[in-house]
Amino acid sequence: MATIGDVAREAGVSRSTASYALSGKRPISEDVRRRVLAAAEALAYTPNAGARALATSQTKVLGLLAQFHEDEFAPAMMQYILGVTNTARDLGYDTLLVTEADGVRALRRITDSRMVDGVILMNIAQDDARLPILRAAPQPGALVGLPDDCSGLDVFDLDFEEAGRVMVDHLHRLGHRELILISHPEHVVERGGAYVWRLRDAALERARQLGVTLHAVYGESRQPAVGRLLNESLDAYPAATGLLINNEAAVAALPTVAHARGLRVPEDLSVVGRYSADFAATFSLPYSFVESAPDRLGSMAVRQLVRRAESPAARKEPFVVRFISPELVSLGSTAPPRSR
Amino acid sequence: MATIGDVAREAGVSRSTASYALSGKRPISEDVRRRVLAAAEALAYTPNAGARALATSQTKVLGLLAQFHEDEFAPAMMQYILGVTNTARDLGYDTLLVTEADGVRALRRITDSRMVDGVILMNIAQDDARLPILRAAPQPGALVGLPDDCSGLDVFDLDFEEAGRVMVDHLHRLGHRELILISHPEHVVERGGAYVWRLRDAALERARQLGVTLHAVYGESRQPAVGRLLNESLDAYPAATGLLINNEAAVAALPTVAHARGLRVPEDLSVVGRYSADFAATFSLPYSFVESAPDRLGSMAVRQLVRRAESPAARKEPFVVRFISPELVSLGSTAPPRSR
DNA sequence: CGCAATCATCGAACCGGTTCGACACCCAGG
DNA sequence: CCTGGGTGTCGAACCGGTTCGATGATTGCG
Numbered sequence: 001m002a003t004i005g006d007v008a009r010e011a012g013v014s015r016s017t018a019s020y021a022l023s024g025k026r027p028i029s030e031d032v033r034r035r036v037l038a039a040a041e042a043l044a045y046t047p048n049a050g051a052r053a054l055a056t057s058q059t060k061v062l063g064l065l066a067q068f069h070e071d072e073f074a075p076a077m078m079q080y081i082l083g084v085t086n087t088a089r090d091l092g093y094d095t096l097l098v099t100e101a102d103g104v105r106a107l108r109r110i111t112d113s114r115m116v117d118g119v120i121l122m123n124i125a126q127d128d129a130r131l132p133i134l135r136a137a138p139q140p141g142a143l144v145g146l147p148d149d150c151s152g153l154d155v156f157d158l159d160f161e162e163a164g165r166v167m168v169d170h171l172h173r174l175g176h177r178e179l180i181l182i183s184h185p186e187h188v189v190e191r192g193g194a195y196v197w198r199l200r201d202a203a204l205e206r207a208r209q210l211g212v213t214l215h216a217v218y219g220e221s222r223q224p225a226v227g228r229l230l231n232e233s234l235d236a237y238p239a240a241t242g243l244l245i246n247n248e249a250a251v252a253a254l255p256t257v258a259h260a261r262g263l264r265v266p267e268d269l270s271v272v273g274r275y276s277a278d279f280a281a282t283f284s285l286p287y288s289f290v291e292s293a294p295d296r297l298g299s300m301a302v303r304q305l306v307r308r309a310e311s312p313a314a315r316k317e318p319f320v321v322r323f324i325s326p327e328l329v330s331l332g333s334t335a336p337p338r339s340r
Numbered sequence: 341m342a343t344i345g346d347v348a349r350e351a352g353v354s355r356s357t358a359s360y361a362l363s364g365k366r367p368i369s370e371d372v373r374r375r376v377l378a379a380a381e382a383l384a385y386t387p388n389a390g391a392r393a394l395a396t397s398q399t400k401v402l403g404l405l406a407q408f409h410e411d412e413f414a415p416a417m418m419q420y421i422l423g424v425t426n427t428a429r430d431l432g433y434d435t436l437l438v439t440e441a442d443g444v445r446a447l448r449r450i451t452d453s454r455m456v457d458g459v460i461l462m463n464i465a466q467d468d469a470r471l472p473i474l475r476a477a478p479q480p481g482a483l484v485g486l487p488d489d490c491s492g493l494d495v496f497d498l499d500f501e502e503a504g505r506v507m508v509d510h511l512h513r514l515g516h517r518e519l520i521l522i523s524h525p526e527h528v529v530e531r532g533g534a535y536v537w538r539l540r541d542a543a544l545e546r547a548r549q550l551g552v553t554l555h556a557v558y559g560e561s562r563q564p565a566v567g568r569l570l571n572e573s574l575d576a577y578p579a580a581t582g583l584l585i586n587n588e589a590a591v592a593a594l595p596t597v598a599h600a601r602g603l604r605v606p607e608d609l610s611v612v613g614r615y616s617a618d619f620a621a622t623f624s625l626p627y628s629f630v631e632s633a634p635d636r637l638g639s640m641a642v643r644q645l646v647r648r649a650e651s652p653a654a655r656k657e658p659f660v661v662r663f664i665s666p667e668l669v670s671l672g673s674t675a676p677p678r679s680r
Numbered sequence: 681c682g683c684a685a686t687c688a689t690c691g692a693a694c695c696g697g698t699t700c701g702a703c704a705c706c707c708a709g710g
Numbered sequence: 711c712c713t714g715g716g717t718g719t720c721g722a723a724c725c726g727g728t729t730c731g732a733t734g735a736t737t738g739c740g
Contacts (some may be wrong), residue, residue, distance in 0.1 A: 015690090017688085020688095026688080029687085029689090053695095054696065055695055188683095
């Protein structure tokens with residue numbers, strides 16, 4: 001493999017001159033410039049990443065920490081990850097994907113060893129143990145998800161409160177007066193998944209204001225439990241005419257459950273889910289939904305992170321907490337109520 | 341951040357001694373060893389990854405190249421990725437996830453710059469343009485997927501031929517004599533996705549041997565096209581009593597389609613899919629299926645890759661092509677036929 | 681025509697590790 | 711008492727880039 005020394009020799013100049021010719025950081029005569037570029041081309045020269053990182057203290061790699069819990073829906077994470085990797089690459093960065101169960105140790109490892117120029121944390125818990133580590137790290141950090149304490153980090157998340165309100169408003173406007181909300185499993189909340197109750201509490205509050213009855217139920221994340229739970233919920237509240245689902249597994253399970261019960265959507269039951277458009281299309285989810293745009297969140301986080309990583313000035317700017325607004329996408333699974 | 345020089349000074353020894361004390365590559369007196377370790381601990385010393393990579397020519401990072409096509413089912417990739425990242429970490433490696441559209445350029449970049457000790461390629465096309473690059477690279481490479489030419493690389497894949505035969509056998513044994521096979525979209529084949537026709541052709545051959553009629557149909561990958569296609573296929577072959585589905589989007593769409601047509605599974609129609617167990621559970625796919633174990637594939641690829649990366653002897657061993665056997669998991673969606 | 685300013689290039693140092701060869705010390709054996 | 715072989719430690723070189731300061735060549739101006 002050719003080094004910059006080989007290129008310099010081939011071009012008949014010193015190593016430093018070759019470096020300057022390639023980087024353009026100092027004026028170089030046209031003649032020498034051409035010889036160096038030709039030599040680099042001929043030798044298929046590519047700078048050694050480790051050496052460059054050592055010299056510049058920049059790796060051009062971002063760390064992406066994702067945690068996967070037994071009872072969570074791993075494939076949904078893919079969209080966030082793609083938003084991150086694709087945007088990072090556009091900005092000249094590669095992505096180190098870390099899925100280690102011990103997030104704290106993983107974060108220490110990649111920041112302390114200077115493998116990355118910045119870190120994005122996903123699956124944020126309210127009281128996430130990784131946050132103090134990241135705040136103390138020399139690299140900037142961004143979060144996808146909202147913790148209790150946002151200080152020292154840029155935060156990006158869906159506006160779950162507004163999502164809850166949008167769902168309730170939509171069905172209320174169609175005339176529904178009794179609704180069921182299926183959330184994620186209770187473990188998710190216990191683990192600090194604030195998005196569960198952020199959506200639920202806002203939905204409950206809005207329902208109260210509108211005089212709508214809303215039954216909030218914790219969900220399940222796997223078959224066959226999730227199918228059972230849907231059945232039990234529908235049994236428990238027979239007068240409910242609308243279903244709000246903030247739980248991908250429950251959304252995926254619903255067609256089969258509805259079929260078995262002889263329920264038609266939207267004639268007998270109106271349904272609104274909360275997931276991403278891409279998911280709806282590729283996963284064939286047939287229900288109207290509140291878009292959660294995971295790729296946009298990942299992309300925003302990366303842009304901010306790279307800004308801070310590349311400019312000392314940007315690193316001093318105040319930290320941002322940015323929510324993206326939910327949007328209701330209709331796939332025809334809601335209609336005015338007709339009692340079951 | 342503390343360097344090994346700081347540790348050495350703190351312990352009152354030279355840099356090389358500190359290095360040897362930490363690595364254990366030369367005998368060091370117990371006294372000095374303790375002082376060095378204490379100093380490292382006190383200063384929270386972590387070796388600089390770039391410097392170490394430069395000195396040892398080892399990055400302890402593996403590259404994972406995944407390509408995402410518009411008409412493919414991105415979330416399904418998550419399982420493969422987790423198999424890779426988790427196994428890599430167990431073996432002491434981190435994973436660079438590259439999703440760049442231009443796979444050839446991406447592969448060149450990460451191999452030439454020595455960012456990685458080895459590379460795993462996913463979404464292998466029959467005549468994949470990345471293969472010659474990877475063969476010529478100084479790092480070892482492993483594939484998840486079967487190309488036309490396997491030379492110079494270790495290859496891991498599901499035995500799709502056997503999967504096709506298992507599906508046909510299963511329904512034949514129950515008494516079915518006319519089946520429909522929904523594959524992936526035709527684009528996937530044109531792009532070199534051999535797994536589509538590997539399963540299909542083996543299924544057709546076995547059906548012929550058994551005297552079973554098998555209608556093979558190209559699928560669609562997104563809603564609403566995939567739902568339409570399912571309807572059309574069921575219309576086109578009204579006498580078919582069994583459905584084989586090698587296409588996740590079609591599997592996900594089926595409950596809704598069956599419901600709309602008033603079809604009961606398995607009473608009116610027997611269904612066997614091809615996907616992973618984890619997918620079935622988290623994604624609530626209710627049909628019996630042939631397991632594809634993506635995490636195991638990723639894990640096997642990493643193990644072999646790391647073996648080759650770490651031992652010059654292993655690098656000289658003959659290359660392997662290893663298929664994992666499919667296994668039928670019954671979720672009760674098949675039964676003896678009853679004409680529709 | 682001589683001196684200063686400008687431009688292009690070079691050499692050396694540095695980033696932070698690892699590793700090789702040399703050396704000092706200690707103890708056993710002759 | 712001298713020698714030989716371990717042991718334990720050190721200094722220096724190296725990995726492959728970047729960057730600073732200095733130097734030599736060229737040009738402009740007085």
